[in-house]
Amino acid sequence: MYVTISPKRSRREFVRKVKELSGQNLQLCYQCGMCSGNCPAASNMDISPRRIIELARLGLDEEIAGSKTVWTCASCLACAVNCPRGFDLSKVMEAIRLLTLRKNIDHIRPEDISPKQRCELPQIAMVSGLRKFTG
Ligand code: SF4
Ligand code: SF4
Structure with a gap:
């Protein structure tokens, strides 16, 4: 018997896993862009750090997977230090990398x-x- 996972459910599952692995409340972010402005690797990313959060909380994992941003992130914490909401984006980047690697997709x-x-x-x-x- 095949079980079909609806796209909606799979998106919810992705959001749940990112929250669980990162320990971050994705709803805290109010999209001010300070993280992107302070990220030393942003010029080499095809999706800005700010937008990664928006895509992650919408559960759009395929858009994220098609981008090199999470692999370009240097885990330097400049985004976390400068976030007015105390949000640690580096942990979200790491969570997304882990979820990708768990699918046996090596970068x-x-x-x-x-x-x-x-x-x-x-x-x-x-x-x-x-x-x-x-x-
Ligand atoms: S700096 Fe913080 S609140 Fe602003 S967009 Fe980045 S994560 Fe969101
Ligand atoms: S941790 Fe990653 S996203 Fe955050 S500022 Fe550093 S390189 Fe950019």
């Missing part, structure tokens, strides 16, 4: 890193990068 494949890159990259960067980008 990078270790076997795609060339031997030359392996020799040139600092080991600590390799280890932390693989921890962040693979399941």
Whole structure:
């Protein structure tokens, strides 16, 4: 027997999991944009940090998955420090990364890193990068 999960239910489930994993109340954000304005990685993101929150609370995980933003986030906490609502967006970014990796979708494949890159990259960067980008 097949059980069909309605898109509405799957969106609700995504919102619930993001809240649970991040420990953040997504409704706290009032979309002021301070996080995007203070994010040092924003110029390399295709969806701004502020908009990621809006998409996350609407449960639009496919839009988020199609973007490189959560993988570009450096977990630097500049957004959290500058948020007037005390919202920690870095935890939401991490929660979304975890949910993606749990689907066995690695953002990078270790076997795609060339031997030359392996020799040139600092080991600590390799280890932390693989921890962040693979399941
Ligand atoms: S700074 Fe805080 S309240 Fe403003 S958009 Fe970012 S998360 Fe929302
Ligand atoms: S934690 Fe991520 S989203 Fe927040 S300011 Fe740093 S890079 Fe930007």
